Amino acid sequence: MADIPYKIYxxxxxxxxxxxNMKAVMHEKPEPIRNPSTFQPITxxxxxxxxxxxxxxxxxxxxxxxxEIPEEVHNFYKMFRPSPLVRAYCLExxxxxxxxxxxxxxxxxxxxxxxxxxxxxxxxxxxxxGLTHLTTETGAGQWGxxxxxxxxxxxxxxxxxxxxxxxQQKPYRRAVIETYGxxxxxxxxxxxxxxxxxxxxxxxxxxxxxCAISEAIxxxxxxQNCRYVLGSAMDHxxxxxxIIGEETRIACEKYGIKPDMVIGCMGGxxxxxxxxxxxxxxxxxxxxxxxxxxxxxxxCPTLTRGRYTYDFGDTGKTTPLLKMYTLGSGFxxxxxxxxxxxxxxxxxxxxxxxxxxxxxxxxxxxxDVFDAATVFARSEGILPAPESAHAIMAAMDEAIKCRExxxxxxxxxxxxxxxxxxxxxxxxxxxxxxxxxxxxxxDLQRGFEGLPIVPKL
Amino acid sequence: MADIPYKIYxxxxxxxxxxxNMKAVMHEKPEPIRNPSTFQPITxxxxxxxxxxxxxxxxxxxxxxxxEIPEEVHNFYKMFRPSPLVRAYCLExxxxxxxxxxxxxxxxxxxxxxxxxxxxxxxxxxxxxGLTHLTTETGAGQWGxxxxxxxxxxxxxxxxxxxxxxxQQKPYRRAVIETYGxxxxxxxxxxxxxxxxxxxxxxxxxxxxxCAISEAIxxxxxxQNCRYVLGSAMDHxxxxxxIIGEETRIACEKYGIKPDMVIGCMGGxxxxxxxxxxxxxxxxxxxxxxxxxxxxxxxCPTLTRGRYTYDFGDTGKTTPLLKMYTLGSGFxxxxxxxxxxxxxxxxxxxxxxxxxxxxxxxxxxxxDVFDAATVFARSEGILPAPESAHAIMAAMDEAIKCRExxxxxxxxxxxxxxxxxxxxxxxxxxxxxxxxxxxxxxDLQRGFEGLPIVPKL
Numbered sequence: 013m014a015d016i017p018y019k020i021y022x023x024x025x026x027x028x029x030x031x032x033n034m035k036a037v038m039h040e041k042p043e044p045i046r047n048p049s050t051f052q053p054i055t056x057x058x059x060x061x062x063x064x065x066x067x068x069x070x071x072x073x074x075x076x077x078x079x080e081i082p083e084e085v086h087n088f089y090k091m092f093r094p095s096p097l098v099r100a101y102c103l104e105x106x107x108x109x110x111x112x113x114x115x116x117x118x119x120x121x122x123x124x125x126x127x128x129x130x131x132x133x134x135x136x137x138x139x140x141x142g143l144t145h146l147t148t149e150t151g152a153g154q155w156g157x158x159x160x161x162x163x164x165x166x167x168x169x170x171x172x173x174x175x176x177x178x179x180q181q182k183p184y185r186r187a188v189i190e191t192y193g194x195x196x197x198x199x200x201x202x203x204x205x206x207x208x209x210x211x212x213x214x215x216x217x218x219x220x221x222x223c224a225i226s227e228a229i230x231x232x233x234x235x236q237n238c239r240y241v242l243g244s245a246m247d248h249x250x251x252x253x254x255i256i257g258e259e260t261r262i263a264c265e266k267y268g269i270k271p272d273m274v275i276g277c278m279g280g281x282x283x284x285x286x287x288x289x290x291x292x293x294x295x296x297x298x299x300x301x302x303x304x305x306x307x308x309x310x311x312c313p314t315l316t317r318g319r320y321t322y323d324f325g326d327t328g329k330t331t332p333l334l335k336m337y338t339l340g341s342g343f344x345x346x347x348x349x350x351x352x353x354x355x356x357x358x359x360x361x362x363x364x365x366x367x368x369x370x371x372x373x374x375x376x377x378x379x380d381v382f383d384a385a386t387v388f389a390r391s392e393g394i395l396p397a398p399e400s401a402h403a404i405m406a407a408m409d410e411a412i413k414c415r416e417x418x419x420x421x422x423x424x425x426x427x428x429x430x431x432x433x434x435x436x437x438x439x440x441x442x443x444x445x446x447x448x449x450x451x452x453x454x455d456l457q458r459g460f461e462g463l464p465i466v467p468k469l
Numbered sequence: 470m471a472d473i474p475y476k477i478y479x480x481x482x483x484x485x486x487x488x489x490n491m492k493a494v495m496h497e498k499p500e501p502i503r504n505p506s507t508f509q510p511i512t513x514x515x516x517x518x519x520x521x522x523x524x525x526x527x528x529x530x531x532x533x534x535x536x537e538i539p540e541e542v543h544n545f546y547k548m549f550r551p552s553p554l555v556r557a558y559c560l561e562x563x564x565x566x567x568x569x570x571x572x573x574x575x576x577x578x579x580x581x582x583x584x585x586x587x588x589x590x591x592x593x594x595x596x597x598x599g600l601t602h603l604t605t606e607t608g609a610g611q612w613g614x615x616x617x618x619x620x621x622x623x624x625x626x627x628x629x630x631x632x633x634x635x636x637q638q639k640p641y642r643r644a645v646i647e648t649y650g651x652x653x654x655x656x657x658x659x660x661x662x663x664x665x666x667x668x669x670x671x672x673x674x675x676x677x678x679x680c681a682i683s684e685a686i687x688x689x690x691x692x693q694n695c696r697y698v699l700g701s702a703m704d705h706x707x708x709x710x711x712i713i714g715e716e717t718r719i720a721c722e723k724y725g726i727k728p729d730m731v732i733g734c735m736g737g738x739x740x741x742x743x744x745x746x747x748x749x750x751x752x753x754x755x756x757x758x759x760x761x762x763x764x765x766x767x768x769c770p771t772l773t774r775g776r777y778t779y780d781f782g783d784t785g786k787t788t789p790l791l792k793m794y795t796l797g798s799g800f801x802x803x804x805x806x807x808x809x810x811x812x813x814x815x816x817x818x819x820x821x822x823x824x825x826x827x828x829x830x831x832x833x834x835x836x837d838v839f840d841a842a843t844v845f846a847r848s849e850g851i852l853p854a855p856e857s858a859h860a861i862m863a864a865m866d867e868a869i870k871c872r873e874x875x876x877x878x879x880x881x882x883x884x885x886x887x888x889x890x891x892x893x894x895x896x897x898x899x900x901x902x903x904x905x906x907x908x909x910x911x912d913l914q915r916g917f918e919g920l921p922i923v924p925k926l
Contacts (some may be wrong), residue, residue, distance in 0.1 A: 017481040018547040024474040090475040091559070091850045102548070102622075120577055122852045122887070164847040165559075184892035190899050191846055389648055390621040393548045395579045430579070432889040435641035442647050 018101060020263045022094040028258040029081055031251045032289050034361055036077040037296045042247075042364040043335040045071075046322060051467055054332050062232065064239050066137040070248040077293070079251065081133075088132040088165060089255065092121035097263040098427075102391040104411070111414035113407060114269065115427040116260045116287065117394065122188075125397065125429030126283045127158035127243050130252035134241045135162035145169040145238035147231045149199070149224035151178055152352050153185030154397075154429060155243030160194035173199040173227045177218030185433050199224040206230055206328065220344065221354070222327025229330055244280025245325060245334070245359050253286020256426065261290040264424075271424040273303035273410065277402035278315065278373070279352060281306075281359030287426040288371075295370060305372045306362070307402040309381075311349040311449045314339055314358045315366050315373035317456060322466050323357055333464065336363040340459030346449040350437035351378055351398030356459070374406060377448040381405050382441040385431070397429040398437055475558060477720045479551040485715040486538055488708045489746050491818055493534040494753045497825065499704075499817040500792040502528075503779060508924055511789050519689060521696050523594040527705040534750070536708060538590075545589040545622060546712065549578035554720040555884075559848040561868070568871035570864060571726065572884040573717045573744065574851065579645075582854065582886030583740045584615035584700050587709035591698045592619035602626040602695035604688045606656070606681035608635055609809050610642030611854075611886060612700030617651035630656040630684045634675030642890050656681040663687055663785065677801065678811070679784025686787055701737025702782055702791070702816050710743020713883065718747040721881075728881035730760035730867065734859035735772065735830070736809060738763075738816030744883040745828075752827060762829045763819070764859040766838075768806040768906045771796055771815045772823050772830035774913060779923050780814055790921065793820040797916030803906040807894035808835055808855030813916070831863060834905040838862050839898040842888070854886040855894055 035041055044053035059068040070079065081089070100113040118126035138146055146168055150156030156172040163170040172189055176198040179186050186196050199219045200207040204227040210217065217223075225242075232240035243249060264271065274291050276284035284306050294300035308314055315337050323338040325331035338357040345354050358366075365371050378398075385401035387408070388394070396404060407425040414421050431438065440446045492498055501510035516525040527536065538546070557570040575583035595603055603625055607613030613629040620627040629646055633655040636643050643653050656676045657664040661684045667674065674680075682699075689697035700706060721728065731748050733741035741763050751757035765771055772794050780795040782788035795814040802811050815823075822828050835855075842858035844865070845851070853861060864882040871878050888895065897903045 019481075021478050024476075122846070122850055124889075161847075161850055165850070183896065184889075187892040187896045187899060188852060188889075191843060191852065191895050193847065386648060389579070390618075390650065393579055393618055393622070395645060395648065432581075432641075432645075435644040438648050439640065439644045442644060 016099050016267055019096040019098050020267060021096055022259060022263055024090055026262055027086065027089055027094050028255055028262065029086065030078040031081060032254045032258060032293060033073060033077055033079055033251055034289050034292050035074045035247065037293050038364070039296065040364070040368065041074050042360040046333040048324065048333050048464065062229065062240050064134065064137045064141055064143065066140065067134060067248045070251050071246060082136060085133050085136045092128060093255065094259050095120055097260055100392055103388060106387065106391045107408060107411050107415065109411040109415040110418060110420045111411040112420070112422045113411055114424045116256060117427045118256060119394070119397070119427065119430035123154060123158035123161055124432060125154045125158070126253060126256060126286065127155045128161060129255050129286070130243060130249045130282065131158040131162035133252040135159070135166045135168055138239060139166045139168060143168065143237045143239055145235055146241050147171045147173070147228040147238060148241050148243070149173045149221060149228045151175050151221045151354065153178065153182055153189065153433065156189045156194065157185065157192070158243070159241065160189045160192035163194065164192045170194040171231060172196050173201070173224040175199055175219040175221055175224050181436065182433060199227050201227060204230045220327055222341065225326040226328035226330050244282040245355065245357065247359065247361055249282045250285035250359055250361060253282045254289035256286040257289040257291065260287065260424070270422060271302055272421040273305060273423055275305045275307065275403050275406050275423065275425040277353060277399050277426070277428060278306040278308045278358065278362065279399060280355045281362040283426060283428040285359055285362050292365060292370065303372060304370065305374065305406060307406045308373065308375050309345070309349060309351060309353050309402065310375040310377045311451065312339070312345040312354055313375040314356065316375040319460060319463070320363060320367050321463060323463055325357065334360050336360050337366065338463070339456060340462045342462035343459030348447055348449055349378065350440060350446065351381060351401070353399050353402065376402055376405055377450065379441070379446050379448055382438070382446060384408050394427070395431045396427060397431045398434050400428045403427065473556050473724055476553040476555050477724060478553055479716060479720055481547055483719055484543065484546055484551050485712055485719065486543065487535040488538060489711045489715060489750060490530060490534055490536055490708055491746050491749050492531045492704065494750050495821070496753065497821070498531050499821040503790040505781065505790050505921065519686065519697050521591065521594045521598055521600065523597065524591060524705045527708050528703060539593060542590050542593045549585060550712065551716050552577055554717060557849055560845060563844065563848045564865060564868050564872065566868040566872040567875060567877045568868040569877070569879045570868055571881045573713060574884045575713060576851070576854070576884065576887035580611060580615035580618055581889060582611045582615070583710060583713060583743065584612045585618060586712050586743070587700060587706045587739065588615040588619035590709040592616070592623045592625055595696060596623045596625060600625065600694045600696055602692055603698050604628045604630070604685040604695060605698050605700070606630045606678060606685045608632050608678045608811065610635065610639055610646065610890065613646045613651065614642065614649070615700070616698065617646045617649035620651065621649045627651040628688060629653050630658070630681040632656055632676045632678055632681050638893065639890060656684050658684060661687045677784055679798065682783040683785035683787050701739040702812060702814065704816065704818055706739045707742035707816055707818060710739045711746035713743040714746040714748065717744065717881070727879060728759055729878040730762060730880055732762045732764065732860050732863050732880065732882040734810060734856050734885060735763040735765045735815065735819065736856060737812045738819040740883060740885040742816055742819050749822060749827065760829060761827065762831065762863060764863045765830065765832050766802070766806060766808060766810050766859065767832040767834045768908065769796065769802040769811055770832040771813065773832040776917060776920070777820060777824050778920060780920055782814060791817050793817050794823065795920070796913060797919045799919035800916030805904055805906055806835065807897060807903065808838060808858070810856050810859065833859055833862055834907065836898070836903050836905055839895070839903060841865050851884070852888045853884060854888045855891050857885045860884065
């Protein structure tokens with residue numbers, strides 16, 4: 013069919029031995045994380061109360077372009093990496109486009125997404141530090157699953173606060189986490205002060221990610237040899253996800269593929285930031301002028317309609333403050349929003365790159381996303397996660413533009429995961445009952461009103 | 470870690486270009502398929518009423534050792550093959566065994582199992598024949614999903630009769646089939662004579678595989694340009710599945726791996742028969758003396774406790790007669806049996822090989838199978854289908870024997886698929902509510918009483 017195979021697999025020897033740190037080459041660094049009480053840049057010691065020592069080190073590292081992947085993490089990576097870079101021959105044919113389309117597919121492991129890349133690293137550092145217990149929150153469940161897999165591998169106890177309504181609607185996700193030995197507690201629970209307080213006030217609440225984060229943090233702080241870990245939004249998570257971009261870059265160089273644009277979906281930004289990392293470095297250092305495009309849901313339009321300011325990471329306002337694009341930590345996307353990517357904020361590096369004009373962003377509506385997901389599933393054979401289908405849709409749009417202009421562009425996108433646990437959303441789409449929702453300016457205004465007041469610095 | 474990587478991927482050039490046909494080398498051939506009315510060997514013309522022409526050709530072919538894979542099927546295979554041959558380093562470590570364990574993993578495609586290997590071929594031949602419509606039945610849903618994927622690829626209409634209780638208990642499986650454009654009809658339905666008859670007699674029935682087969686056959690016979698296809702049990706399905714074994718053989722030769730035993734799980738026999746095909750050929754032709762072990766559930770013990778005789782393929786007694794090991798077409802495993810592999814019979818080639826002493830068979834109980842599945846999931850990272858976990862369990866048992874004897878055997882097993890849609894069974898196991906069931910001799914006797922009476926030939 014062509015010199016380039018359907019699926020490009022690097023050999024195990026070619027799995028990158030280092031993560032890449034975009035911050036090291038950025039002309040202007042992102043602004044520091046701040047303590048919400050004092051508004052001072054947060055100290056290493058403050059962060060280490062909550063997070064693993066080495067992860068704090070990575071979070072604050074602005075100088076090292078390369079950070080070595082520990083041997084044991086590299087061995088873990090060999091269980092599920094390298095992931096394939098796939099030439100979308102069948103999709104190209106269906107779209108009748110002169111464009112060449114490639115996707116980097118992160119859904120071949122049991123967690124079903126890229127999340128395992130960071131879980132493998134985070135739990136390793138926790139183990140190295142002598143910790144015996146970790147806590148986290150999970151919404152849709154991909155992160156909880158990935159972390160449970162990593163905790164089983166390194167033999168560490170895990171407590172997952174799972175948004176109650178999610179644990180009820182997705183009992184099978186919960187069952188996967190439990191099969192890997194994770195303890196799942198529907199949140200809000202009566203096991204924490206914050207949970208009990210919320211239950212007293214709202215006994216019938218289905219919970220929220222913000223509440224689950226607060227419970228996971230409280231438990232981490234109160235438990236011996238325990239820390240809190242999270243699956244997106246923060247810079248150290250992006251760092252681990254740079255394995256996606258590095259493998260992609262190496263495969264492209266090996267096969268002479270020169271992408272004109274790189275496209276990814278954005279929630280907290282870790283999959284997107286990891287995919288684009290080496291390409292951002294090439295762009296910042298003047299070696300490339302490719303387009304980099306982030307795609308978000310129109311119902312949670314963080315970059316396209318949010319504000320660039322300091323905000324909390326959770327609705328409970330218990331985290332340090334991050335300078336980022338945000339819709340306000342009280343913003344919750346409409347309940348009919350099916351496809352993940354619900355975080356009100358955006359990773360600080362991605363936010364800064366967007367602010368400085370190095371990235372484009374676009375917002376898309378969910379019925380269009382599921383249209384694209386269905387075309388992709390039927391042509392390429394892979395059932396995509398709704399999140400990942402945001403990137404598919406943008407890639408298809410660009411390929412259709414090429415059909416119209418006759419341009420032979422090379423389009424690369426990140427397929428972050430599979431949709432096996434998202435069939436309720438596909439059923440809603442298949443039955444014609446799925447509706448779109450775009451928040452009004454007034455809706456967004458309500459979210460912005462909850463933003464912390466930033467003092468003159 | 471070693472010269473052999475975690476995951477051996479052949480290159481696309483190395484994907485086999487031909488299926489292998491065990492029948493061509495068997496000293497004694499399996500007995501012919503027979504017409505249940507006349508008891509005469511069934512004719513090509515009779516089979517072609519129901520099945521695609523080329524598939525009938527393959528079903529009856531006893532002479533050609535190699536059958537070329539059509540170019541278009543080979544291109545389809547490139548979308549999801551080669552599948553990895555994985556060295557189970559982590560499982561070996563957990564088991565503290567001197568044995569080397571390998572597994573061939575067929576669960577990386579969206580259908581979640583090996584079923585797509587045959588679906589890709591069957592739908593291609595249907596298209597070549599100018600058919601526009603296919604019918605089938607599905608129980609757990611893996612076959613229905615695989616066939617829907619292949620029908621989407623070749624643009625053929627598909628009607629799937631899905632056992633009613635299964636379509637209710639597994640709405641997400643149904644949704645995947647529908648996402649790929651398949652029409653799912655819960656069976657028994659009021660769309661066929663047989664369905665209406667059953668509904669009249671048993672209005673509250675949850676259906677059975679036998680009934681769904683009967684409805685699919687009736688619809689195929691009544692619809693223009695339509696045939697019935699099925700996902701296991703018959704010889705042409707095994708032929709297509711030989712791609713599993715051929716890839717395994719090639720990878721083993723390339724890396725100098727010499728298995729002492731090959732292990733697979735058995736339902737209708739297609740995954741097992743496909744995996745072992747090249748190894749059986751080596752054994753029959755005197756080039757190897759490896760052990761070949763099939764594993765079945767103790768609750769549906771076809772080879773280990775069944776009779777070797779002519780029987781129908783369905784409970785409705787509408788199919789041609791196959792000479793095989795069978796528990797009687799009226800045998801239904803206990804409702805508490807969670808893990809698939811429920812077919813009352815066994816593919817005629819596998820049956821004959823077992824009868825002639827070329828294979829071993831063992832039956833295992835389901836809580837032991839889920840114990841093994843959980844150890845495997847936590848060590849190797851992959852969540853196995855309960856069916857596949859039967860093979861895992863036997864492989865682990867053999868590895869533990871090696872620990873006791875100190876023997877460095879090489880154990881190869883087939884991991885036929887993933888368990889993402891089987892979480893209800895895992896939940897039952899995780900909660901401690903799963904129980905074992907072994908049919909009594911009296912239970913089996915009831916099944917044998919329904920066997921057709923074989924006239925003196």
